[in-house]
Amino acid sequence: MVEAMIHHTAVEDTVATVHVDGAAFMPIGQPLDLQATLESGQAFRWRRDQGWYWGVIGRHSYALYQVEGGLLFRTSAPSTAEALAELHALLRLDDDLEAICRDMAADKPLSEAVARHRGLRLLRQDPWECLASFICSSASNIPRISRNVNSVAEAYGEPVSLEGRRLWRFPGAERVAEAGEKALLGLGLGFRAGYLANTATRVAEGRVDLMALRLAPYSEAKAVLMELPGVGDKVADCVLVFSLDKLEGFPIDRWVRRALEEWYGHREKAQYRELLEWAQERWGQRAGYAQQYLFHHLRLLSKGS
DNA sequence: GAAGGGCCTTTGAG
């Protein structure tokens, strides 16, 4: 029912302010696979319900639904213009994914990944939420990370509802710092509670200006992040790629390491730094995208799809 | 500088 109405809108009008069934349409010229993008372990708070993805960007709640030629969305944002800007930024529509995929497809394994998951995009997330999320990811798994991050949001974030559905903004570092390690332990974060509480304190004290790191070069920003408790090479690279515009970052987790072993012949015991340099030499500013495609591809393969 | 064990808990093979 939704799809039928959308078809009508998409064809008839490419202006985003057209409303159908309470939703606005945002035309998107870039390749986009919303599901792959929101379910490839970059972000942990988007929930799918009947094809719609519910979540929060900045201070506003959204429901997103992909259709031919773009996105249908409903939002608590006060103006359509603001919503379009937030969506544009989140989905990194400023990246020319066609060109990026063309470059990456130069090698076999990646070309398969690209062929299979065209439209998988990196996200430009809020740096603090992203940092907190990946501190929670240590020796964990996606369902659990997701539960942990959502628990923190529901316990300390401000509610922002949309059409009767309650969603939560992610709480600021001050709020998390004041909650403290014990409370976070109580939310089930385990040994990550101490890391998150301490990092929150440092961020709240202004000892690190996350947003400012968007302007710093990759290695400089990374060094700053790695000063924070609970942040090593891998977590830092995630934050750099998924929120700080450092697309030469290359987070190497177990899946990516496995991909590098199986498809590129790397040794099992290769050091993180060694693999990182290899990837950056090979893919340069595309390393972040290469990582996301390799990760998603291998992960789905091993899940049997 | 490199390697190994511990850490909170949950998940999912077997």
Next chain:
DNA sequence: ACTCAAAGGCCCT
């Protein structure tokens, strides 16, 4: 049911 690795690591020795 029940056990026991492994889990999108980091930290300390």
